[in-house]
Amino acid sequence: MFGRKDKIKKEPFDIASNIFVTFFAVLSLFPLYWLFTSSLKNSSDVVKMPPDWFPKTITLSNYIEVFNSQPALRWTYNSLVVSLVSTVALIVVSCLAAYAFSKLKFKGKNVLFIIFISSLMVPKEVVIVPLFRIIQDLGMVNTLNGMIWPNVATAFGVFLLKGFFDSIPDSLRESAKMDGASELKVLYQIMLPIVKPGIGALFILNFVQVWNDYLWQLVVGQQNEVKTLMVGVATLMQDLNPNFAYKMAGATVAAIPMLIIFVLFQNYFTRGLSMGAVKE
Template sequence: MINKLRKKDKYDLASNIIVFVIALLFLYPLLWLLTSAFKTSSEIYQMPPTILPENFHLGNFQKLFSGNPAIRWVLNSVIVATSSAGLSVIFSSLAAYGFAKMKFKGKNILFVLVIASVMIPKETFIVPLFEIVVAFDWVDTYQSMIIPNLGTGLGTFLLYSFFKDIPDSIRESAKIDGANEWTIFRKLMLPIVAPGIGALFILNFVTYWNDYLWQLLMARSEEMQTISVGAAALQQALNPDIGLRVAGATLAAIPMVIIFLMFQRFFTSGITAGAVKE
Protein backbone atom coordinates (compact mmCIF):
# COMPACT_ATOMS: atom_id res chain seq x y z
CA MET A 1 0.00 0.00 0.00
CA ILE A 2 2.82 2.38 0.88
CA ASN A 3 4.58 1.56 -2.39
CA LYS A 4 1.41 2.34 -4.33
CA LEU A 5 1.09 5.69 -2.58
CA ARG A 6 4.71 6.50 -3.32
CA LYS A 7 4.23 5.61 -7.00
CA LYS A 8 1.12 7.79 -7.11
CA ASP A 9 2.99 10.69 -5.52
CA LYS A 10 5.81 10.32 -8.04
CA TYR A 11 3.28 10.22 -10.89
CA ASP A 12 1.52 13.33 -9.60
CA LEU A 13 4.82 15.17 -9.23
CA ALA A 14 5.93 14.23 -12.76
CA SER A 15 2.59 15.20 -14.28
CA ASN A 16 2.59 18.53 -12.42
CA ILE A 17 6.09 19.30 -13.68
CA ILE A 18 5.07 18.51 -17.26
CA VAL A 19 1.95 20.69 -17.00
CA PHE A 20 4.03 23.51 -15.49
CA VAL A 21 6.59 23.36 -18.31
CA ILE A 22 3.84 23.34 -20.97
CA ALA A 23 2.15 26.30 -19.26
CA LEU A 24 5.43 28.24 -19.35
CA LEU A 25 5.80 27.53 -23.07
CA PHE A 26 2.31 28.89 -23.73
CA LEU A 27 2.83 31.91 -21.50
CA TYR A 28 6.23 32.89 -22.93
CA PRO A 29 4.85 34.72 -26.03
CA LEU A 30 2.52 36.74 -23.81
CA LEU A 31 5.36 37.52 -21.40
CA TRP A 32 7.59 38.60 -24.28
CA LEU A 33 4.82 40.85 -25.62
CA LEU A 34 4.21 42.53 -22.26
CA THR A 35 7.87 43.14 -21.51
CA SER A 36 8.75 44.26 -25.04
CA ALA A 37 6.13 47.00 -24.83
CA PHE A 38 8.42 48.68 -22.28
CA LYS A 39 11.58 48.36 -24.39
CA THR A 40 13.01 50.65 -27.01
CA SER A 41 12.95 49.44 -30.60
CA SER A 42 16.71 48.87 -30.56
CA GLU A 43 16.44 46.71 -27.43
CA ILE A 44 13.66 44.64 -28.98
CA TYR A 45 15.93 43.85 -31.94
CA GLN A 46 18.89 43.22 -29.63
CA MET A 47 20.70 39.89 -29.98
CA PRO A 48 20.73 37.83 -27.86
CA PRO A 49 17.22 38.89 -26.88
CA THR A 50 16.40 39.83 -23.30
CA ILE A 51 13.22 38.96 -21.44
CA LEU A 52 13.07 41.90 -19.06
CA PRO A 53 13.82 45.44 -20.27
CA GLU A 54 17.04 47.02 -19.06
CA ASN A 55 15.16 50.27 -18.38
CA PHE A 56 11.38 50.53 -18.42
CA HIS A 57 10.56 52.73 -21.41
CA LEU A 58 7.09 54.36 -21.47
CA GLY A 59 7.66 56.19 -24.75
CA ASN A 60 5.88 53.48 -26.79
CA PHE A 61 2.60 54.02 -24.98
CA GLN A 62 3.04 57.79 -25.04
CA LYS A 63 3.36 57.71 -28.83
CA LEU A 64 0.46 55.27 -29.09
CA PHE A 65 -1.96 57.48 -27.18
CA SER A 66 -0.70 60.79 -28.53
CA GLY A 67 -0.53 59.87 -32.21
CA ASN A 68 -3.58 57.59 -32.43
CA PRO A 69 -7.13 57.52 -30.99
CA ALA A 70 -6.18 54.47 -28.90
CA ILE A 71 -8.55 55.34 -26.05
CA ARG A 72 -11.43 55.52 -28.52
CA TRP A 73 -10.36 52.16 -29.98
CA VAL A 74 -10.46 50.55 -26.55
CA LEU A 75 -13.82 52.15 -25.77
CA ASN A 76 -15.25 50.86 -29.06
CA SER A 77 -14.00 47.36 -28.31
CA VAL A 78 -15.50 47.45 -24.82
CA ILE A 79 -18.87 48.60 -26.17
CA VAL A 80 -18.95 46.07 -29.01
CA ALA A 81 -17.63 43.07 -27.04
CA THR A 82 -19.69 43.70 -23.90
CA SER A 83 -22.92 44.45 -25.74
CA SER A 84 -22.52 41.54 -28.15
CA ALA A 85 -21.61 39.08 -25.40
CA GLY A 86 -24.37 40.20 -23.05
CA LEU A 87 -27.16 40.32 -25.63
CA SER A 88 -26.11 37.05 -27.26
CA VAL A 89 -26.22 35.36 -23.84
CA ILE A 90 -29.78 36.63 -23.35
CA PHE A 91 -30.97 35.38 -26.73
CA SER A 92 -29.09 32.07 -26.40
CA SER A 93 -30.55 31.40 -22.95
CA LEU A 94 -34.09 32.12 -24.18
CA ALA A 95 -33.65 29.82 -27.17
CA ALA A 96 -32.00 27.08 -25.13
CA TYR A 97 -34.76 27.18 -22.52
CA GLY A 98 -37.42 26.93 -25.23
CA PHE A 99 -35.75 23.95 -26.88
CA ALA A 100 -35.05 22.17 -23.58
CA LYS A 101 -38.30 22.67 -21.66
CA MET A 102 -41.10 23.73 -23.99
CA LYS A 103 -43.05 21.71 -26.54
CA PHE A 104 -43.98 23.06 -29.96
CA LYS A 105 -44.30 21.75 -33.49
CA GLY A 106 -41.09 21.40 -35.45
CA LYS A 107 -38.92 21.79 -32.36
CA ASN A 108 -36.55 18.94 -33.24
CA ILE A 109 -36.08 20.05 -36.83
CA LEU A 110 -35.50 23.65 -35.81
CA PHE A 111 -33.02 22.60 -33.13
CA VAL A 112 -31.07 20.53 -35.66
CA LEU A 113 -30.89 23.56 -37.96
CA VAL A 114 -29.64 25.75 -35.10
CA ILE A 115 -26.94 23.23 -34.19
CA ALA A 116 -25.99 22.76 -37.85
CA SER A 117 -25.29 26.49 -38.07
CA VAL A 118 -22.35 25.94 -35.73
CA MET A 119 -20.57 24.01 -38.47
CA ILE A 120 -20.86 26.89 -40.96
CA PRO A 121 -17.99 29.38 -40.64
CA LYS A 122 -18.93 33.04 -40.58
CA GLU A 123 -16.74 33.76 -43.61
CA THR A 124 -19.08 31.75 -45.86
CA PHE A 125 -22.04 34.11 -45.39
CA ILE A 126 -20.11 37.31 -44.77
CA VAL A 127 -20.97 38.69 -48.25
CA PRO A 128 -24.79 38.45 -47.94
CA LEU A 129 -24.51 39.66 -44.34
CA PHE A 130 -22.52 42.65 -45.55
CA GLU A 131 -25.16 43.42 -48.18
CA ILE A 132 -27.89 43.33 -45.51
CA VAL A 133 -25.95 45.74 -43.32
CA VAL A 134 -25.40 48.08 -46.27
CA ALA A 135 -29.12 47.94 -47.11
CA PHE A 136 -29.96 49.05 -43.56
CA ASP A 137 -27.32 51.81 -43.82
CA TRP A 138 -25.57 50.55 -40.69
CA VAL A 139 -22.00 50.68 -41.98
CA ASP A 140 -19.61 52.49 -39.63
CA THR A 141 -22.01 52.20 -36.68
CA TYR A 142 -22.08 50.18 -33.47
CA GLN A 143 -25.18 48.22 -34.48
CA SER A 144 -23.40 46.85 -37.54
CA MET A 145 -20.78 45.27 -35.26
CA ILE A 146 -23.21 44.12 -32.54
CA ILE A 147 -26.51 42.94 -34.05
CA PRO A 148 -25.05 40.29 -36.43
CA ASN A 149 -23.48 38.59 -33.38
CA LEU A 150 -26.68 38.10 -31.39
CA GLY A 151 -27.86 34.77 -32.81
CA THR A 152 -25.30 32.06 -32.02
CA GLY A 153 -25.95 28.35 -32.40
CA LEU A 154 -22.99 27.55 -30.16
CA GLY A 155 -24.44 29.51 -27.25
CA THR A 156 -27.82 27.83 -27.66
CA PHE A 157 -26.21 24.40 -27.78
CA LEU A 158 -24.04 25.06 -24.72
CA LEU A 159 -26.91 26.31 -22.54
CA TYR A 160 -29.32 23.67 -23.84
CA SER A 161 -27.51 20.95 -21.92
CA PHE A 162 -27.69 23.01 -18.72
CA PHE A 163 -31.45 23.58 -19.02
CA LYS A 164 -32.01 19.96 -20.06
CA ASP A 165 -30.39 18.68 -16.85
CA ILE A 166 -32.81 20.64 -14.65
CA PRO A 167 -35.60 18.32 -13.41
CA ASP A 168 -38.99 19.05 -14.97
CA SER A 169 -40.52 18.72 -11.52
CA ILE A 170 -39.13 22.17 -10.60
CA ARG A 171 -40.93 23.79 -13.51
CA GLU A 172 -44.13 21.85 -12.87
CA SER A 173 -44.16 22.78 -9.18
CA ALA A 174 -43.73 26.44 -10.04
CA LYS A 175 -46.64 26.25 -12.48
CA ILE A 176 -48.84 24.69 -9.82
CA ASP A 177 -47.96 27.61 -7.54
CA GLY A 178 -49.19 30.00 -10.22
CA ALA A 179 -45.90 31.16 -11.74
CA ASN A 180 -45.94 32.04 -15.43
CA GLU A 181 -43.29 30.95 -17.94
CA TRP A 182 -41.32 34.18 -17.73
CA THR A 183 -41.17 34.02 -13.92
CA ILE A 184 -40.03 30.39 -14.03
CA PHE A 185 -37.31 31.24 -16.52
CA ARG A 186 -36.07 34.37 -14.74
CA LYS A 187 -36.31 33.39 -11.08
CA LEU A 188 -35.82 29.60 -11.14
CA MET A 189 -33.95 28.53 -14.25
CA LEU A 190 -31.41 31.32 -14.74
CA PRO A 191 -29.87 31.05 -11.22
CA ILE A 192 -29.38 27.30 -11.74
CA VAL A 193 -27.60 27.70 -15.08
CA ALA A 194 -25.54 30.72 -13.93
CA PRO A 195 -22.18 28.88 -14.32
CA GLY A 196 -22.98 28.10 -17.97
CA ILE A 197 -24.05 31.68 -18.60
CA GLY A 198 -20.80 32.97 -17.09
CA ALA A 199 -18.72 30.63 -19.25
CA LEU A 200 -20.65 31.58 -22.38
CA PHE A 201 -20.25 35.29 -21.65
CA ILE A 202 -16.47 34.96 -21.37
CA LEU A 203 -16.22 32.88 -24.56
CA ASN A 204 -18.35 35.38 -26.45
CA PHE A 205 -16.49 38.37 -25.05
CA VAL A 206 -13.11 37.02 -26.18
CA THR A 207 -14.55 36.06 -29.58
CA TYR A 208 -16.07 39.46 -30.27
CA TRP A 209 -13.05 41.32 -28.88
CA ASN A 210 -10.90 39.53 -31.47
CA ASP A 211 -13.43 39.65 -34.33
CA TYR A 212 -11.03 41.39 -36.66
CA LEU A 213 -12.47 40.64 -40.11
CA TRP A 214 -16.05 41.80 -39.53
CA GLN A 215 -15.02 44.85 -37.54
CA LEU A 216 -12.56 45.78 -40.29
CA LEU A 217 -15.36 45.68 -42.88
CA MET A 218 -17.75 47.72 -40.75
CA ALA A 219 -15.42 50.38 -39.32
CA ARG A 220 -14.81 52.79 -42.18
CA SER A 221 -13.61 55.73 -40.08
CA GLU A 222 -10.66 55.72 -37.69
CA GLU A 223 -12.93 56.83 -34.82
CA MET A 224 -15.12 53.70 -35.17
CA GLN A 225 -12.24 51.24 -35.28
CA THR A 226 -11.84 48.75 -32.46
CA ILE A 227 -8.53 48.03 -30.77
CA SER A 228 -8.02 44.83 -32.78
CA VAL A 229 -8.40 46.74 -36.05
CA GLY A 230 -6.38 49.73 -34.85
CA ALA A 231 -3.55 47.56 -33.53
CA ALA A 232 -3.49 45.61 -36.80
CA ALA A 233 -3.28 48.88 -38.71
CA LEU A 234 -0.16 49.74 -36.70
CA GLN A 235 1.30 46.36 -37.61
CA GLN A 236 0.63 46.92 -41.32
CA ALA A 237 1.82 50.52 -41.40
CA LEU A 238 5.16 51.27 -43.00
CA ASN A 239 6.60 52.20 -39.64
CA PRO A 240 10.00 50.92 -38.46
CA ASP A 241 9.06 51.68 -34.84
CA ILE A 242 8.50 48.12 -33.63
CA GLY A 243 8.03 49.36 -30.06
CA LEU A 244 4.91 51.30 -31.07
CA ARG A 245 3.46 48.27 -32.79
CA VAL A 246 4.18 46.01 -29.82
CA ALA A 247 2.53 48.55 -27.51
CA GLY A 248 -0.61 48.43 -29.67
CA ALA A 249 -0.68 44.63 -29.56
CA THR A 250 -0.21 44.74 -25.78
CA LEU A 251 -3.09 47.17 -25.37
CA ALA A 252 -5.29 44.76 -27.34
CA ALA A 253 -4.27 41.73 -25.25
CA ILE A 254 -4.34 43.11 -21.69
CA PRO A 255 -8.15 43.51 -21.34
CA MET A 256 -8.75 39.89 -22.35
CA VAL A 257 -6.24 38.65 -19.79
CA ILE A 258 -7.85 40.78 -17.08
CA ILE A 259 -11.36 39.59 -17.95
CA PHE A 260 -10.30 35.95 -17.91
CA LEU A 261 -8.49 36.26 -14.59
CA MET A 262 -11.47 38.03 -13.03
CA PHE A 263 -14.01 35.43 -14.17
CA GLN A 264 -11.81 32.34 -14.28
CA ARG A 265 -13.79 30.67 -11.50
CA PHE A 266 -17.07 31.07 -13.38
CA PHE A 267 -15.48 29.92 -16.63
CA THR A 268 -14.04 26.75 -15.07
CA SER A 269 -17.23 25.85 -13.22
CA GLY A 270 -19.33 26.51 -16.30
CA ILE A 271 -17.21 24.38 -18.59
CA THR A 272 -16.92 21.46 -16.14
CA ALA A 273 -20.52 21.56 -14.85
CA GLY A 274 -22.29 18.36 -15.70
CA ALA A 275 -19.05 16.53 -16.47
CA VAL A 276 -19.39 14.47 -13.29
CA LYS A 277 -22.75 12.98 -12.39
CA GLU A 278 -23.47 12.00 -8.80
Protein backbone atom coordinates in the same frame (compact mmCIF):
# COMPACT_ATOMS: atom_id res chain seq x y z
CA MET B 1 -0.17 -2.16 2.98
CA PHE B 2 -1.02 -2.34 -0.71
CA GLY B 3 -2.46 1.15 -0.51
CA ARG B 4 0.82 2.47 0.91
CA LYS B 5 2.82 0.84 -1.89
CA ASP B 6 0.48 2.28 -4.50
CA LYS B 7 0.88 5.70 -2.90
CA ILE B 8 4.69 5.41 -3.03
CA LYS B 9 4.51 4.38 -6.69
CA LYS B 10 2.21 7.27 -7.56
CA GLU B 11 4.32 9.97 -5.91
CA PRO B 12 7.16 10.00 -8.51
CA PHE B 13 4.57 9.99 -11.30
CA ASP B 14 2.65 12.86 -9.71
CA ILE B 15 5.84 14.89 -9.29
CA ALA B 16 6.90 14.25 -12.88
CA SER B 17 3.47 15.06 -14.27
CA ASN B 18 3.30 18.29 -12.25
CA ILE B 19 6.71 19.35 -13.55
CA PHE B 20 5.61 18.50 -17.10
CA VAL B 21 2.38 20.50 -16.83
CA THR B 22 4.11 23.45 -15.13
CA PHE B 23 6.76 23.58 -17.84
CA PHE B 24 4.23 23.80 -20.64
CA ALA B 25 2.10 26.28 -18.69
CA VAL B 26 5.11 28.61 -18.34
CA LEU B 27 5.98 27.99 -21.99
CA SER B 28 2.49 29.00 -23.11
CA LEU B 29 2.72 32.23 -21.09
CA PHE B 30 6.10 33.19 -22.53
CA PRO B 31 4.69 34.98 -25.65
CA LEU B 32 2.58 37.16 -23.36
CA TYR B 33 5.60 37.92 -21.21
CA TRP B 34 7.69 38.76 -24.27
CA LEU B 35 4.94 41.01 -25.64
CA PHE B 36 4.69 42.98 -22.39
CA THR B 37 8.42 43.32 -21.76
CA SER B 38 9.06 44.32 -25.38
CA SER B 39 6.55 47.13 -25.05
CA LEU B 40 8.69 48.57 -22.24
CA LYS B 41 11.90 48.56 -24.30
CA ASN B 42 13.34 50.79 -26.96
CA SER B 43 12.76 49.66 -30.53
CA SER B 44 16.42 48.73 -31.06
CA ASP B 45 16.35 46.49 -27.97
CA VAL B 46 13.39 44.49 -29.30
CA VAL B 47 15.31 43.22 -32.35
CA LYS B 48 18.61 42.95 -30.54
CA MET B 49 20.54 39.67 -30.86
CA PRO B 50 21.10 38.02 -28.50
CA PRO B 51 17.88 39.33 -26.94
CA ASP B 52 17.54 40.84 -23.49
CA TRP B 53 15.24 38.50 -21.61
CA PHE B 54 14.74 41.21 -18.99
CA PRO B 55 14.51 44.89 -20.00
CA LYS B 56 17.64 46.80 -19.04
CA THR B 57 15.84 50.13 -19.35
CA ILE B 58 12.11 50.47 -18.81
CA THR B 59 10.21 53.20 -20.64
CA LEU B 60 6.52 54.06 -20.98
CA SER B 61 7.08 56.28 -24.01
CA ASN B 62 5.65 53.62 -26.34
CA TYR B 63 2.30 53.65 -24.53
CA ILE B 64 2.29 57.45 -24.43
CA GLU B 65 2.94 57.57 -28.16
CA VAL B 66 0.15 55.08 -28.89
CA PHE B 67 -2.43 57.18 -27.06
CA ASN B 68 -1.10 60.50 -28.34
CA SER B 69 -0.60 59.66 -32.02
CA GLN B 70 -3.61 57.37 -32.43
CA PRO B 71 -7.21 57.48 -31.13
CA ALA B 72 -6.48 54.41 -28.98
CA LEU B 73 -8.97 55.43 -26.28
CA ARG B 74 -11.71 55.69 -28.89
CA TRP B 75 -10.73 52.31 -30.32
CA THR B 76 -10.81 50.79 -26.83
CA TYR B 77 -14.23 52.30 -26.16
CA ASN B 78 -15.56 50.92 -29.47
CA SER B 79 -14.22 47.43 -28.71
CA LEU B 80 -15.72 47.42 -25.21
CA VAL B 81 -19.12 48.58 -26.47
CA VAL B 82 -19.21 46.07 -29.31
CA SER B 83 -18.02 43.15 -27.15
CA LEU B 84 -20.15 43.90 -24.07
CA VAL B 85 -23.40 44.80 -25.86
CA SER B 86 -23.23 41.87 -28.27
CA THR B 87 -22.35 39.45 -25.45
CA VAL B 88 -25.14 40.63 -23.15
CA ALA B 89 -27.65 40.55 -26.02
CA LEU B 90 -26.47 37.06 -27.01
CA ILE B 91 -26.88 35.81 -23.43
CA VAL B 92 -30.44 37.16 -23.23
CA VAL B 93 -31.46 35.66 -26.58
CA SER B 94 -29.65 32.37 -25.92
CA CYS B 95 -31.25 31.92 -22.48
CA LEU B 96 -34.73 32.37 -23.91
CA ALA B 97 -34.13 30.06 -26.87
CA ALA B 98 -32.26 27.39 -24.89
CA TYR B 99 -34.98 27.30 -22.23
CA ALA B 100 -37.64 26.91 -24.90
CA PHE B 101 -35.80 24.08 -26.66
CA SER B 102 -35.06 22.34 -23.36
CA LYS B 103 -38.27 22.65 -21.31
CA LEU B 104 -41.14 23.68 -23.58
CA LYS B 105 -43.05 21.35 -25.87
CA PHE B 106 -44.02 22.52 -29.33
CA LYS B 107 -44.41 20.95 -32.74
CA GLY B 108 -41.23 20.45 -34.73
CA LYS B 109 -38.95 21.31 -31.80
CA ASN B 110 -36.31 18.68 -32.54
CA VAL B 111 -36.20 19.40 -36.27
CA LEU B 112 -35.97 23.13 -35.68
CA PHE B 113 -33.18 22.63 -33.13
CA ILE B 114 -31.18 20.49 -35.57
CA ILE B 115 -31.55 23.10 -38.31
CA PHE B 116 -30.63 25.82 -35.85
CA ILE B 117 -27.50 24.04 -34.63
CA SER B 118 -26.49 23.11 -38.18
CA SER B 119 -25.72 26.78 -38.78
CA LEU B 120 -22.65 26.32 -36.56
CA MET B 121 -21.06 24.27 -39.33
CA VAL B 122 -21.16 27.23 -41.73
CA PRO B 123 -18.06 29.45 -41.34
CA LYS B 124 -18.74 33.15 -40.97
CA GLU B 125 -16.41 33.88 -43.88
CA VAL B 126 -18.81 32.05 -46.22
CA VAL B 127 -21.71 34.43 -45.50
CA ILE B 128 -19.69 37.61 -45.02
CA VAL B 129 -20.58 39.04 -48.45
CA PRO B 130 -24.38 38.64 -48.21
CA LEU B 131 -24.22 39.67 -44.56
CA PHE B 132 -22.39 42.85 -45.53
CA ARG B 133 -25.03 43.59 -48.19
CA ILE B 134 -27.74 43.30 -45.52
CA ILE B 135 -25.84 45.61 -43.18
CA GLN B 136 -25.30 48.01 -46.08
CA ASP B 137 -29.01 48.06 -46.95
CA LEU B 138 -29.84 48.75 -43.29
CA GLY B 139 -27.42 51.68 -43.24
CA MET B 140 -25.21 50.14 -40.56
CA VAL B 141 -21.85 50.38 -42.35
CA ASN B 142 -19.32 52.40 -40.33
CA THR B 143 -21.47 52.05 -37.21
CA LEU B 144 -21.07 50.02 -34.04
CA ASN B 145 -24.54 48.53 -34.59
CA GLY B 146 -23.26 46.89 -37.75
CA MET B 147 -20.59 45.12 -35.70
CA ILE B 148 -22.85 44.20 -32.78
CA TRP B 149 -26.03 42.60 -34.07
CA PRO B 150 -24.62 40.03 -36.52
CA ASN B 151 -22.70 38.56 -33.57
CA VAL B 152 -25.97 38.07 -31.68
CA ALA B 153 -27.43 35.91 -34.47
CA THR B 154 -25.48 32.77 -33.62
CA ALA B 155 -26.55 29.38 -32.33
CA PHE B 156 -23.51 28.70 -30.16
CA GLY B 157 -25.03 30.18 -27.00
CA VAL B 158 -28.21 28.16 -27.46
CA PHE B 159 -26.22 24.97 -27.96
CA LEU B 160 -24.13 25.61 -24.83
CA LEU B 161 -26.94 26.65 -22.47
CA LYS B 162 -29.40 23.97 -23.57
CA GLY B 163 -27.15 21.35 -21.96
CA PHE B 164 -27.36 23.20 -18.64
CA PHE B 165 -31.15 23.53 -18.82
CA ASP B 166 -31.43 19.81 -19.69
CA SER B 167 -29.60 18.92 -16.45
CA ILE B 168 -32.26 20.70 -14.34
CA PRO B 169 -35.08 18.36 -13.20
CA ASP B 170 -38.45 19.10 -14.77
CA SER B 171 -40.01 18.75 -11.34
CA LEU B 172 -38.74 22.23 -10.39
CA ARG B 173 -40.55 23.83 -13.30
CA GLU B 174 -43.70 21.79 -12.70
CA SER B 175 -43.80 22.74 -9.00
CA ALA B 176 -43.40 26.42 -9.84
CA LYS B 177 -46.12 26.22 -12.47
CA MET B 178 -48.46 24.60 -9.97
CA ASP B 179 -47.81 27.53 -7.62
CA GLY B 180 -48.99 29.91 -10.31
CA ALA B 181 -45.62 31.14 -11.60
CA SER B 182 -45.48 32.33 -15.20
CA GLU B 183 -43.02 30.90 -17.68
CA LEU B 184 -40.77 33.97 -17.52
CA LYS B 185 -40.83 33.91 -13.72
CA VAL B 186 -39.77 30.26 -13.74
CA LEU B 187 -36.93 31.11 -16.09
CA TYR B 188 -35.56 34.17 -14.28
CA GLN B 189 -36.14 33.19 -10.67
CA ILE B 190 -35.52 29.43 -10.73
CA MET B 191 -33.65 28.35 -13.83
CA LEU B 192 -31.15 31.17 -14.41
CA PRO B 193 -29.55 31.05 -10.92
CA ILE B 194 -28.85 27.34 -11.50
CA VAL B 195 -27.29 27.83 -14.94
CA LYS B 196 -25.24 30.86 -13.83
CA PRO B 197 -21.90 29.02 -14.34
CA GLY B 198 -22.90 28.29 -17.93
CA ILE B 199 -23.78 31.93 -18.48
CA GLY B 200 -20.37 32.93 -17.11
CA ALA B 201 -18.61 30.52 -19.46
CA LEU B 202 -20.65 31.82 -22.40
CA PHE B 203 -19.82 35.40 -21.44
CA ILE B 204 -16.07 34.78 -21.56
CA LEU B 205 -16.14 32.71 -24.74
CA ASN B 206 -18.29 35.15 -26.67
CA PHE B 207 -16.57 38.27 -25.32
CA VAL B 208 -13.17 36.97 -26.45
CA GLN B 209 -14.58 35.88 -29.82
CA VAL B 210 -16.14 39.27 -30.52
CA TRP B 211 -13.11 41.15 -29.22
CA ASN B 212 -10.90 39.23 -31.67
CA ASP B 213 -13.35 39.34 -34.58
CA TYR B 214 -10.91 41.22 -36.78
CA LEU B 215 -12.31 40.37 -40.23
CA TRP B 216 -15.92 41.48 -39.68
CA GLN B 217 -14.91 44.61 -37.78
CA LEU B 218 -12.47 45.50 -40.56
CA VAL B 219 -15.18 45.13 -43.22
CA VAL B 220 -17.83 47.15 -41.36
CA GLY B 221 -15.70 49.78 -39.60
CA GLN B 222 -13.86 51.48 -42.42
CA GLN B 223 -13.62 54.94 -40.88
CA ASN B 224 -10.94 55.66 -38.30
CA GLU B 225 -13.35 56.84 -35.58
CA VAL B 226 -15.39 53.61 -35.64
CA LYS B 227 -12.49 51.19 -35.73
CA THR B 228 -12.12 48.75 -32.88
CA LEU B 229 -8.91 48.22 -30.98
CA MET B 230 -7.99 45.04 -32.87
CA VAL B 231 -8.42 46.75 -36.25
CA GLY B 232 -6.61 49.87 -35.06
CA VAL B 233 -3.66 47.88 -33.70
CA ALA B 234 -3.51 45.95 -36.97
CA THR B 235 -3.07 49.24 -38.83
CA LEU B 236 -0.06 49.91 -36.61
CA MET B 237 1.38 46.55 -37.63
CA GLN B 238 0.89 47.37 -41.32
CA ASP B 239 2.62 50.73 -40.95
CA LEU B 240 6.12 51.05 -42.37
CA ASN B 241 7.26 52.58 -39.11
CA PRO B 242 10.04 50.25 -37.83
CA ASN B 243 9.33 51.07 -34.16
CA PHE B 244 8.56 47.52 -33.03
CA ALA B 245 8.29 48.48 -29.36
CA TYR B 246 5.55 50.96 -30.30
CA LYS B 247 3.65 48.18 -32.06
CA MET B 248 4.17 45.85 -29.09
CA ALA B 249 2.63 48.50 -26.84
CA GLY B 250 -0.45 48.66 -29.07
CA ALA B 251 -0.80 44.88 -29.02
CA THR B 252 -0.45 44.88 -25.21
CA VAL B 253 -3.23 47.46 -24.88
CA ALA B 254 -5.44 45.18 -27.01
CA ALA B 255 -4.69 42.13 -24.84
CA ILE B 256 -5.18 43.68 -21.38
CA PRO B 257 -9.04 43.90 -21.40
CA MET B 258 -9.35 40.22 -22.31
CA LEU B 259 -7.07 39.25 -19.44
CA ILE B 260 -9.12 41.34 -17.02
CA ILE B 261 -12.39 39.77 -18.20
CA PHE B 262 -10.96 36.27 -17.86
CA VAL B 263 -9.67 36.93 -14.33
CA LEU B 264 -13.05 38.32 -13.25
CA PHE B 265 -15.06 35.42 -14.70
CA GLN B 266 -12.60 32.53 -14.44
CA ASN B 267 -14.51 30.85 -11.60
CA TYR B 268 -17.72 30.83 -13.64
CA PHE B 269 -15.76 29.64 -16.66
CA THR B 270 -14.20 26.62 -14.96
CA ARG B 271 -17.41 25.73 -13.12
CA GLY B 272 -19.39 26.11 -16.32
CA LEU B 273 -17.13 23.80 -18.29
CA SER B 274 -17.08 21.17 -15.54
CA MET B 275 -20.86 21.28 -15.02
CA GLY B 276 -21.52 21.16 -18.74
CA ALA B 277 -19.35 18.07 -19.09
CA VAL B 278 -21.23 16.05 -16.43
CA LYS B 279 -24.94 15.36 -16.47
CA GLU B 280 -26.77 13.84 -13.60
